Amino acid sequence: MYKIHLRRVLTFGFLGLVGAIIAVVASPKVYESQAGLILGSDLRQGVTQLSDDVMQILRLGLAQDPLSEAAVLRGKGLFLQAVRNVSERRNDPGLAEDAEDLFLMYDVQNERIVNVVSNVSIIVAKAHDAEVAADIANEITVLYNEFRRRSMNENVNQAITYLDRQVELTGAALNAVDSKIRQFRTENGVLNLEVAGAEVTKDDLTYRQQIENLMAEITAVKGNLAVDRAEYNRTPDLIDDQIVDIRDPVVQQYEAQMADLQREKALLLGRYLPDHPNVKQVSEALASVEAQLDTYKQSGEFRRNSSAQRPSPFKESLRTRIAQNQAALAGLERRLIVAYQAQASNNKLMGVIVAKEGDLLDLAREKDVLEANYRRFRSQMEDLSNRRDTAGRAAEVFFPAQPNPIPVAPDATKLVFISVIGGICLGVVYTFAIESMKLRVHTSGQLQELTGLPVVASQLALGRGQLRQKMRSLASGKADPNEAFRYLAVSMIAGERGRKRSVLFTSAGAGTGRATSAMSFAISSARMGVPTVIVDCDFGQRGVTRAFEMGDQPGVTDILQKGALPSAEEGAPGKATPHANLFVIPTGTAQNAALADFGPANVEAWLESLKEHYDLVVTIAPPCDEAADAAVLGGFVEDVFLVVSARNTPFRNIPLAAELLKRAGARSVSVVLSDASPGDEPFTARSASMN
Structure with a gap:
């Protein structure tokens, strides 16, 4: 069966x-030509640095x-125009008519460098003529550069118009700022705010120094007042008039030093803090000095000669001095x-001057900005005007298209x-479709009902390897x-004990397991x-011969080639097997023998x-619908067992095989069903459990 599928x-x-x-012979040849472009994406070197607004206009054309x-x-428009141009140059109207078909084969490829798309593009044009394909690719590069x-x-013209308008507006704004500055100077009467500001700053420093000096003098006066008041409070109002104190000149000197130091300290405190080095x-x-005076006083330098009292002149002088200091402090x-x-x-x-300086500075700053913008706009406009034809670079053709005489289609291989x-796949689909449409019988009851032939035995479905293993094991x-x-x-034996019988196992088609069925019946x-005795007349498959490993021993063909029956002295022709009573x-x-070649009578x-x-x-015997050996044997045996497969045998082959056997003289034709499913046939459940 597999040979039919393979065929x-x-x-x-x-x-x-x-x-x-x-298709290769009949299809028109297609030729391919390629042209390489390096796409320009920036302005040319040498153009002044452009502002963002100008670049926004220019980018539309880049x-x-x-x-x-x-x-x-x-x-599509670019390609069709290129084809029309080539058609006109070559005076080939048919080329323009084929433009739509040629566009379907047209492509543009971008080169990649480490997963990054580069600015290199490859134009791939195809046509039915190598030179036409090259002309189309080159024409596309020309049209693209013209377009760019x-x-x-x-866009350069638009940018120049924009810059010219900006120069005009900026110039007007600059004139307006100049007018404001002149008007400001006139209205405020300030010719030089910097000089006025310097004078005010100088006066401020003078006032600060004057205030600091006055604060120092006030502090000094307050210190003198504090010292005089303390001394005034310590000095008694009356003194003894008759007491004559004889003072030591040293004591008088100490007291004078103390008075001078106290006045000096009071002045210093008016200027410095108490922890200043000079004060300390x-x-x-x-x-x-106080310590020296106290030490010296202990020696007793006073002598009193009278006990009469009078107002203290020192305290009067202190009172006068305090009044003078208070008057000085008020001043x-x-x-x-x-x-x-x-x-x-x-x-x-x-503050007024600073505010005016700020206003003037704002006006000056605004004027500087406007002057810078004016110069920048003028410079950009002049540069773009001078480079009107070279500001943007078109694509560079780094290799032009050349005619390639080798066609790319049809690709014969x-x-x-x-x-x-595809043909093999269709063949597989076709053969499986044919096989799937063949009616097959899956159970013995269905087979007997449809054919009218008795089904006497069935065997379980086995794979090809399992079937061979089964035969060797049997x-x-x-x-x-x-x-x-x-069963x-x-x-069969119980019905006719003592009668000698001969049976034939054949099949309808190959791959049904007839050798396995014959061996199972003979061993039983x-x-x-x-x-x-099992007589293997299946000269093609030789299944029983191989199972019992007798392939190199003489057998059916050797006996029939003699042309005479074996003598009684030669004994039984069968070979012994491991089974008792089985030969x-x-x-x-x-090789390649057939029973018909030996004569039916001899057989x-x-x-x-x-x-x-x-x-x-x-x-x-071989399948009855493939070789005549089954027909030769069918008339010489009592029973013919037709082995059919529930998996491989088409239903229509079964009645045909039975009819062939009956025409050949078969007395009784029964059916053995192989590849049966467990549970659908008698005895198969037990056979499955035994296996």
Whole structure:
């Protein structure tokens, strides 16, 4: 069966090959030509640095990113125009008519560098003539460059118009700012605010110094007042008039030093803090003099001669000095108030000047910005005007298209490969579709109902490897026959005990398991004590001969080639097997033999002679619808068992095979169903559990 499938598949593959050859011969040749472009995406070197607003205008005419430019190059309008131009130059109207078809084959490829799209584009043009393909690719590069230059010039003109307008507006704004500055200087009467500001700043410093000096003098006066008041409070109001103190000149000197140091300290405290080095130095000197005076007083330098009292002249002098210091302090405080008022007035004037300077500075800054913009706009406009034709660079053709005499289509190798593979696939689909439409019988009951033939046994479905393993196991005695064949042997032998019989196992089509069925039946009969011989007449498959490993031993063909029946002295012709009462006559040593070649009469006589040695003769023949050997044997045996497969045998082959056997003289035709499903047939459940 697999040969039929293979033949169908190969036929379709061959048809695919023929179709591919016809397509290659009949299809027009297609030639390809390529041109390489380096796309320009920036302004040329040498153009002044342009502002963002100007660049925004110019970018509309510049080449965009590589993918966008590739889309422009792939444009249908650009391609059709290129084909029309080439058609006019070559005076070939048919080329323009084929433009739509040629566009379907047109492509633009972008080169990649480490997964980044570069600005290199490859134009791939195809045509039915190599020179035409090259002309189209080169014409596309020319049209693209013309388009880019025209677009760039238009945008440069727009940018120049924009810059000219900006120069005009900026100049007007600059004139307006100049007028404001002149008006400001006139209205405020300030010719030089910097000089006025310097004078006010100088006055402010003078007022600050004056206030600091007055504060220092006030502090000093307050210190003197504090010292005089303390001394005034310590001095008694009355003194003894008659007491004459004889003072030591040293004591008088100490007291004079102390008075001088106290006045100096009071002045320093008016200017410095108590922890200032100068104050500390005077305080230390004063303490030292006081300590020396106290030490000296302990020696007793006073002598009193009278006890009468009178007002103290020293206290009167202290009172006078305190009054003078208070008057001086009041004068200083009045002068300080005046100084503060003058400083406040100066600060107010300074604020006015600073505000005016700020306004003037803002105007000056605005003028600087406008002047810078004016110069920048003028410079950009002049530069773009001078470089009107060179501001943007078009794509550079780094290799032009050249005619390629080798066609790219049709690709004979690819087309043949695809056609053959497609034909094989169609062949596989076709053969499986044919096989799926064949009606098959899956159960013995269905088979008997449809054909009217009795189904006497069935065997389970096995794979090809399992089937061979089953035959070897049956031959060696390691496996038992299916229960259905045991039942067939029992029913046949029990019905006609003592009668010698001969049976034939054949099939409708190959791959049905007829050798396995014959061996199972023969082994079952032999185990019942019936001397049984298996005669392998299947000269093609030789299944029983191989199972019992008798391929190199003489057999059926050797016996029939003698032309005479074996003598009684030669004994039984069968070969012993591991099974008791079971013998095998292999196919023999002859190749490509057929029973019809030996004469039907000789075959019949030989089969009858076997009954002298065995009670049951089991013969195996090739499929009855493939070889005539089954027809030769069918008239010489009592029973014919037609083995059919529930998996492989089409239903329509079964009645045809039975009819062939009956026409050949078969007395009884029964059916053995192989590849049966467990549970659908009698005895198969037990056979499955035993296996």
